[in-house]
Amino acid sequence: MxxxxxxxxxxxxxxxxxxxxNLRGEAPLAPDPSxxxxxxxxxxxxxxxxxxxxxxxxxxxxxxxxxxxxxxxxxxxxxxxxxxxxxxxxxxxxxxxxxxxxxxxxxxxxxxxxxxxxxxxxxxxxxxxxxxxxxxxxxxxxxxxxxxxxxxxxxxxxxxxxxxxxxxxxxxFQPLAGEAPAPAATTADATLLRGAYLVNGLGHCSACHGGRNVLGASGALGGDGGGSSLPGQRWQAPSLTDPQQLAMGQRSTDELVQLLRTGLSERAAVMGPMADVVADSTQHLTPADLRAMVVYLQSLAPAAPAQPPALPPRDGPVLERGRQLYADHCISCHGSEGQGAPGIYPPLARNPTVTLPDPTNLVQAITGGGFPPGTAGNPRPYGMPPFDLPHEDLAALTTWLRASWGHDAAPVTPVQVLLAR
The missing domain is CATH 1.10.760 (Cytochrome Bc1 Complex; Chain D, domain 2)
Structure with missing residues (x-):
């Protein structure tokens, strides 16, 4: 016994x-004033x-x-x-x-x-x-x-x-119970504090971009890695700090503020679930708060490019097939050098979505199409039509995109395309 x-x-x-x-940090409920x-x-x-x-x-x-x-x-x-x-x-x-x-x-x-x-x-x-x-x-x-x-x-x-x-x-879970007051963005240090408060608090950015463990607990934004698949959706939320993903530390603050404010920047357009976030949330924030958020996120991200991993060899006929598919379907909008059209069609050259380690978002943008968000800074966004290409063709096209205009990202296989679709 x-x-x-x-x-x-x-x-x-x-x-x-x-x-x-579960009860630590909790004070008894105070009655509302009468x-x-x-x-x-x-x-x-x-x-x-x-x-x-x-x-x-x-x-x-x-x-x-x-x-x-x-x-x-x-x-x-x-x-x-x-x-x-x-x-x-x-x-x-x-x-x-x-x-x-x-x-x-x-x-x-x-x-x-x-x-x-x-x-x-x-x-x-x-x-x-x-x-x-x-x-x-x-x-x-x-x-x-x-x-x-x-x-x-x-x-x-x-x-x-x-x-x-x-x-x-x-x-x-470790409760903080609103102990710290909400800082204002007035000085450099206060800007960082304000950005951290918005990103980690109400903005809850790491709920998607920080990754989650097997029991669903979200991780921090800092450090390499991060990001996660969005349940029930065919999109990835990339890491905001990993230099192999969005490389925020290597991009200008003004560009990223513009992206959160309008949904468009000189190197990218927002699509998928993040387009809803820009439309419903970030476009309505003050320039000071947007800048504080970006400055804080950039403080977590390395400013110097990381050493890229060794890539498997690319197949010459696959690249040629991808080049031809681009000429047939994409060049009229995105240009012969992937430059796009400012304010209309986003560039593909130097576009971080094109070179993410996981090609899911690139595949989804091509096969599903869609629109950037309608915002005050971009009230009539131009849409992307869907392209229903065979797996082998889509793998060839994305592989070519990830090897062109100075890009050096891993080739995409038909199996990866199948999983992304």
Whole structure:
């Protein structure tokens, strides 16, 4: 019987440790003031701006649905998460208090204390300051109420259970509870702090660009590697710091600010899921905040080119086939030297999407087509038609693109094309 007693003691000790790790840093909920504080116009405008910075509507608005009313299905490796209703209706946040909202942002708990799934990025929002959390709350309370009850998630067992979420939090979550105030971008040091606050907090950029481990915990942005496949989508979110990927440390700050503001730059155009982020979020941020974000990201990325890895040999007939396909399908828009047309067709020469180690995004752009985002700086974007080429032809075309105009990226195989499609 001693082994049974020992096992029971071990389980109780483990449960107590998990409970402590889940409650650390949490203060008791404070009652809201009575009568409630009425937000002024400045606070409401600030809250609307912060909602844009966090792209809250991007997840919490179903296609064709009311803004912020939830109901959108979000694919994860563990099943489907359904975004909640953020409007002030009783089926949404209507019965919540400001303190409960802050607890959800900082500690990942619902109004009744249940643990929220980390697809809601409270692991990032825990960094949001008290003032910003309250302004965001005021904005959400000002929205038109929408009667749309929240549907349950469709996660495989045991991922959505409270015990599993408690263990996950104990392993991967350290609450900060908005301890640091939101800095302003006024000096060089403050610009870096402001960029870090936006990128790591409301912007939650590493949720896609930082990569995730096997249990879904997102990693940091710094260092080589990173990036991840986007569940349920045929796109990759590339690393923002790896010099073999977007090489932000080797690009001008102005170019990257323009890309986040308009969706176009001298070397690239935004497509795929990032086009939605630019359209719904970054184009609405102030130039100072965009610059702060870029400066911070560039501070994490090496400024000097890295030594490229050794490449397998390219096949001459494959390159010739790719050259001919480019002449037949691409040259009229993108030019004989891959130069594109400024403000109309993005260049392919020196375009980082063309030379990413993983060719998925390049294949997806060719086969799926699409549009850059419509923004104030580019209100009528030109689209890319889809090209339904055989796997061998698409492999030849992408291989040629990745070997032309000074590019030196690995050839693409038909198998890679098949997987990307």
């Amino acid at each position: 001693r082994w049974a007693a020992g096992l029971a003691a071990t389980l109780l000790t483990g449960a107590a440790l998990v409970l402590w790790l 009568p409630p504080v009425v937000a002024d116009a400045g606070t409401l405008a600030r809250g609307a701006y912060l909602a844009r910075a966090g792209n809250c509507a991007g997840c919490h608005t179903a296609r064709g649905g009311a803004p912020y009313a939830g109901g959108r299905d979000i694919a994860t490796p563990f099943g489907t998460v359904v975004a909640g209703n953020l409007t002030p209706h009783a089926s949404g946040l209507g019965n919540w208090t400001a303190a409960q909202f802050r607890r959800a942002m900082w500690h990942g708990r619902s109004a009744d204390g249940r643990l929220l799934v980390p697809a809601f990025p409270y692991t990032h929002f825990t960094q949001v300051s008290r003032a910003d959390a309250d302004a965001l709350w005021a904005h959400l309370r000002s929205l038109p109420p929408v009667d749309q009850p929240n549907r349950p998630h469709a996660l495989r067992w045991p991922y959505g259970t409270q015990p599993a979420l408690a263990v996950w939090r104990a392993l991967f």
